[in-house]
Amino acid sequence: MSTPRNTETTAPAGLFKGTEGYRTWSIGINGGALAPVAFTGGHNDFTKWQLSYGYGAYVKWQLLHFMSLRADFLGGQLKGNNDKKLGNGSAPNSPYSQFETQLQWSGSLNAVFNVANMNFFAKRNFMQLYVSAGGGLAGYKPTITTTGNVTTDYKPNGNITEFFVPVGAGLKFKLSESVNFDIGYTMHYPDGDNLDGVPNGIGRDKYSYGYIGVEFPLGKKSKPQLAWHNPIAEMYDDLSSQRDQVKLELDAQKEANAKLAADMAKLTADSDGDGVSDMFDKCPNTPKGEKVDGAGCTLPRDTVQPKQVKIFVTEADNRLVREAIANLEFETGKASIKAASFPALDRVAELLTQKGFSIKLSGHTDNVGKAESNMILSKQRAESVKSYLVGRGVNPSKVEAVGYGQTQPIASNKTAAGRQQNRRVEFVLY
Structure with missing residues (x-):
């Protein structure tokens, strides 16, 4: 049955919140x-x-x-x-x-x-x-x-x-x-x-x-x-209204997300792969691999050939490093450098930074203990020397540290003197 028409109107009551209304x-x-x-x-x-x-x-x-x-x-x-x-x-x-x-x-x-x-x-x-x-x-x-x-x-x-x-x-x-x-x-x-x-x-x-x-x-x-007021129907309509409102909000959020995704895609699009977004690329279609500036345009090429600087290592340079390495002392069975070795290593660091030399450090051990452990210890000791030099300002790319363990002896491991000679750090200065 439908509600009969009449000319009188009343204000909507809304959900029931007491009889005052x-x-x-x-x-x-x-x-x-x-x-x-x-x-x-x-x-x-x-x-x-x-x-x-x-x-x-x-x-x-x-x-x-x-x-x-x-x-x-x-x-x-x-x-x-x-x-x-x-x-x-x-x-x-x-x-x-x-x-x-x-x-x-x-x-x-x-x-x-x-x-x-x-x-x-x-x-x-x-x-x-x-x-x-x-x-x-x-x-x-x-x-x-x-x-x-x-x-x-x-x-x-x-x-x-x-x-x-x-x-x-x-x-x-x-x-x-x-x-x-x-x-x-x-x-x-x-x-x-x-x-x-x-x-x-x-x-x-x-x-x-x-x-x-x-x-x-x-x-x-x-x-x-x-x-004549029906709270069940009022609540049903109110819930329906809330459901419709939530649906509208979700639809609006979906549209906003889609627009945001489209804007992000437009912002991040880089057709020529030069690292500059198409939105800001003033020089589109630059060749692949070209170095470009912030506007996506090719950087000018440097036609001046860099001067070749020859590096000469003197006997005095080798002697300074040799003495430092010869006096290098580690904690027993460890890769920790003793403090007595620091002054000589400081002089090596000063030499490397002033003249731009590179150095290769090779760690060696005797055959006491397991070969795997010796290999690790030799590598760690060479790395300790590198870390010390880098800590004193030497460019890390100028120092190479390798470990050979007990694989390259220079004396017999059957005697104490021979084993002492085999426990060493060698260097090449260039």
Whole structure:
């Protein structure tokens, strides 16, 4: 079912955050028929019940979407007689022919529950099914007529006041933001057997009220009625809106990422492979391997041939290095250079840096121990000398360090003197 059109508008309520944004109070009036019978069981002490007029009014406070408290007033008339014969065709055995009860007033407080909303997935529904139950007091005055056509008051000294339990159900239609239409039926269960003026003591007296009426919400018309607001549909729409918003944000992020990727590809593109992006390359299509400047243009070629500088190593140079190497001492079984060797190595470093010489250092050991260990130790000792020289300012590319272990002896390893000669560092200065 779709929501009927009307000219009145209300502000969107949004997700439910309390009743402040809604109209919660309403009043109603109704009219209909009263009958001394209840369809769920129980009637009266006469064989035939009659329909009579009834009228009512109420004030309602909507506590939640599905629940309200309603204060009801009801008045009217109840009638019945013994015109209907019993099931065996005989007349009822009763001294009374009819009764008439004036329901002067009744007041009750009821809890009303909206058990179903038609058009359930609409934020504002237009038809509701509701049930109600509560308790109240009724004041009525029965009169009875005997078979001799004598009418008397059941209680000559005044009205009867009894407690009763009302149970009802109905349909409500939203005609506009200002008017609701109501159809309902309520059964009343008095706490006594005095309604028809014949107290049999078995609690048979019941009465019901079928009615139609109108309801008028109170408060500002700009606010929606709480009873018609559907929080489930509102939440569903809100989640759908959030989902759509997230989808839009994700799509926008994808577009931004795609644009960023395109910009990065454009920024990093280098068609001629000269190391300068096409975006900044002022000289595209330079030959492969050409040296270029920051703008991607070929650097001017140096046509001046560098002067060839000949390096001469003197005997004095060799002697200085030879003495330093001859006096080189290491920690026993280690590659650590003893401090006593530092002054001589400093002079070698000064020579190399001043004259631009290169030097090759070769480490050797005797045959004591494993060959693999000796090879490692010889290499480490040659590297220690190189590290020391580099630490004193020598260009690392000017120093080559190799290790030969015990593979190149210059004396016999069978004697202590021979082994001493084999434990050495040799050099070539060039």
